Amino acid sequence: MASxxxxxxxxxxxxxxGAGGLDRQVERVCGSDLMSDVLSYSQNGVLLLTGLxxxxxxxxxxxxxxxxxxxxxxxxxxxxxxxxxxxFNITLMATRFSMFESCxxxxxxxxxxxxxxxxxxxxxxxxx
Amino acid sequence: xxxPKKDDGSDSWFTESFEIKGNDFITAxxxxxxxxxxxxxxxxxxEILRRAAxxxxxxxxxxxxxxxxxxxxxxxxxxxxxxxVEDQGPGISDLKxxxxxxxxxxxxxxxxxxxxxxxxxxxxxxxxxxxxxxxxLGQGTKVQAEIDLL
Numbered sequence: 350m351a352s353x354x355x356x357x358x359x360x361x362x363x364x365x366x367g368a369g370g371l372d373r374q375v376e377r378v379c380g381s382d383l384m385s386d387v388l389s390y391s392q393n394g395v396l397l398l399t400g401l402x403x404x405x406x407x408x409x410x411x412x413x414x415x416x417x418x419x420x421x422x423x424x425x426x427x428x429x430x431x432x433x434x435x436x437f438n439i440t441l442m443a444t445r446f447s448m449f450e451s452c453x454x455x456x457x458x459x460x461x462x463x464x465x466x467x468x469x470x471x472x473x474x475x476x477x
Numbered sequence: 478x479x480x481p482k483k484d485d486g487s488d489s490w491f492t493e494s495f496e497i498k499g500n501d502f503i504t505a506x507x508x509x510x511x512x513x514x515x516x517x518x519x520x521x522x523x524e525i526l527r528r529a530a531x532x533x534x535x536x537x538x539x540x541x542x543x544x545x546x547x548x549x550x551x552x553x554x555x556x557x558x559x560x561x562v563e564d565q566g567p568g569i570s571d572l573k574x575x576x577x578x579x580x581x582x583x584x585x586x587x588x589x590x591x592x593x594x595x596x597x598x599x600x601x602x603x604x605x606x607x608x609x610x611x612x613x614l615g616q617g618t619k620v621q622a623e624i625d626l627l
Contacts, residue, residue: 413530
C-alpha cells in the first residue's frame, strides 16, 4: 500500500486535479483502457492507470468509487475533464512513462494488482 | 419527485426519473452519478451504492450508444433498489449473444471512448440480484434490475 503522493513521486507525475486528496492510500492498481473492464473488476481503494483521457474515464471512476487516475505516456485531458475530476474529488496525474513502464515501476515497489498479486520485499518471487 | 406509492408489498417507494440523451458522449454517465448521489443521500452503504451505480451506468451507456436516448427510473423501497432503463432504439436481435462476455456490436467511436468490450450486460447481471430484459427488433429495450437491501 502507498499514498497517491508516493505514487506520484515514483512515476515522476504531475498532479492535474484533486491535489487535496494525495494522502489517500492506494490498495490495488488497475491498468486499462477498457472502462467496462474497470467497472467489472475494480474495488474500493483502487488507482487507475489509463491512456484514455475523455470524460468517461472520470464518470467511470465516480461510478466505481475510484479516487485516483494516472494518465500514461504524456497524455493530458481537456480542461473540462479536469474540472469534472475536481467536482468529484478524483486525483488526476500525468506521467511520461508508458502503461507498461508505469505498471512495472509500481509493481516492483510492491503495489498489487486487482487480484492481489504482488512481489515480495526483495522482488524475488510473486506472492499470489 | 413523485409521491411514494404501494408496490410489491413494500411499505413505500421513492421514485425519480431521468432523461438519457442519445449519442451524447460528454454527459453520458451523469444520470448514473445522479442516481448514486440520491442513493447516497438515502444513507445506503458504499458497496450497494457501487453496485447500483455500475448497473445504472452500463445501462445508461447502452441507451446513449445504441438506444438513441431514453429514460432511467429509480425506485427505492426499504427492501430494494429497482432501476428501469428503457429506450425506443432498434432492440437487441440476439439477447443470449449480448449476455456473453466479449460479444459486442460497438462502433470504432464507442471503442475509442473505452466502451464496446462486450461487458455491459454481463456487468449489469453481475451487480444485480435480479435482471429482466424485454427487447425485440424495432421495439426498443427495457432493462429492469433489482438490488436487495435486506
